[in-house]
Amino acid sequence: MAKNIAISDPAYDRLRKHKREGESFSEVLLRMVPARPSLAEILKEIRARGPVDMTDVEKDVARQRKEYERRAKKFARMLD
DSSP: OOOOOOOOHHHHHHHHHTOOTTOOHHHHHHHHSOOOOOHHHHHHHHHHTOSOOHHHHHHHHHHHHHHHHHHHHHHHHHHO
């Protein structure tokens, strides 16, 4: 289902600059803002690795959070 959103003219202009030929604005956003992994996905990945020290689990979760935040900040800078 499609949704309409309102964005400022400067935000639209910046988003448009990242739009590739034949690409919809929805596709631009999906490409530039990756999905945040769910806890279930993180746990599935951890379980696939076999027994682990909880310190390793905490480091992995922190790494994934840091990566998500890095990508979110990068996207925000693109819109500035």
